[in-house]
Amino acid sequence: MAARGLSGDQHATPASLLQDLTQQALAVAKKARRNRKSLSGDNHYGNRFADLKSRATEAFEQLPTLSTGDATALAELLANVFHPSAASGDRLRAQRELTSALRRLSRVSVAPAQTPTSSTNFIPPSILEDSKRPYIIAIGRQLNGCYQHGWRDASMVMMRRLLEIGIIEAFEKKGIAHKIKGADGNYFQLSKLVELACEEQALPLSRNTKKALPKLKELGHVSAHGRFFLARPDDVEKVQSDFRIAIEELLHHAGLQ
Numbered sequence: 378m379a380a381r382g383l384s385g386d387q388h389a390t391p392a393s394l395l396q397d398l399t400q401q402a403l404a405v406a407k408k409a410r411r412n413r414k415s416l417s418g419d420n421h422y423g424n425r426f427a428d429l430k431s432r433a434t435e436a437f438e439q440l441p442t443l444s445t446g447d448a449t450a451l452a453e454l455l456a457n458v459f460h461p462s463a464a465s466g467d468r469l470r471a472q473r474e475l476t477s478a479l480r481r482l483s484r485v486s487v488a489p490a491q492t493p494t495s496s497t498n499f500i501p502p503s504i505l506e507d508s509k510r511p512y513i514i515a516i517g518r519q520l521n522g523c524y525q526h527g528w529r530d531a532s533m534v535m536m537r538r539l540l541e542i543g544i545i546e547a548f549e550k551k552g553i554a555h556k557i558k559g560a561d562g563n564y565f566q567l568s569k570l571v572e573l574a575c576e577e578q579a580l581p582l583s584r585n586t587k588k589a590l591p592k593l594k595e596l597g598h599v600s601a602h603g604r605f606f607l608a609r610p611d612d613v614e615k616v617q618s619d620f621r622i623a624i625e626e627l628l629h630h631a632g633l634q
Contacts, residue, residue, distance in 0.1 A: 391439035392479045398433040399458045401470045402426060406468060417461035430459040443482070450476060450604060463517055467589055497525040499532055508633035513542060529608035530600040537567060537597025540590070543627030544570045550631045551579050567594050583629055586626045588620035
């Protein structure tokens with residue numbers, strides 16, 4: 378974000394000031410509604426609301442550098458809080474979501490950097506190297522690299538890719554790839570792949586793998602698409618053994634083990 382001086386409290390952080398300004402906006406909107414005044418009109422409440430919006434925009438621009446996704450999500454929530462015609466319930470929900478997101482981002486920004494530990498891997502490289510497939514080995518290296526650096530969501534996205542590849546490779550080896558393709562000839566997304574893999578009689582997966590695949594799919598999904606989700610160490614560690622069992626079995630059925 379651009380660096381500009383805040384016109385409000387010089388001792389408040391941009392995030393805390395933004396939370397305070399949006400809280401004030403709720404109070405002004407409530408009073409305006411009680412007195413039947415428009416927040417977009419030229420009146421005491423409308424002018425006060427406009428001033429709070431201006432200061433909140435300034436505070437938003439002072440936030441530390443954000444990812445495109447986070448910046449877009451926060452900007453949308455801020456716009457909902459300060460929309461003059463927003464329903465009171467919608468305004469309140471937007472303010473609460475904004476506060477929650479700011480607190481989450483604040484925790485992330487003060488978290489200590491994690492030093493890579495070369496001896497720590499999410500999955501033993503040899504399991505993937507035995508496949509002799511460069512793309513599988515490369516994705517495995519990214520998975521382990523992200524895990525070593527503490528980039529847990531990124532590592533789970535790489536895990537998700539390996540699961541997709543493992544299922545597709547296994548179906549192709551069995552000569553039944555057509556069962557996991559749509560009418561357009563493209564492979565289904567992971568949710569459908571997992572469902573079909575667990576049901577396919579020609580792919581006799583073990584009970585442990587059938588139990589693990591839905592859990593692995595779900596964590597990969599929220600790590601890739603969850604708006605405010607951040608994978609924690611225990612989220613990742615509790616699926617580590619499940620992933621090793623599942624990917625080894627899938628690669629075995631694919632003839633790559």
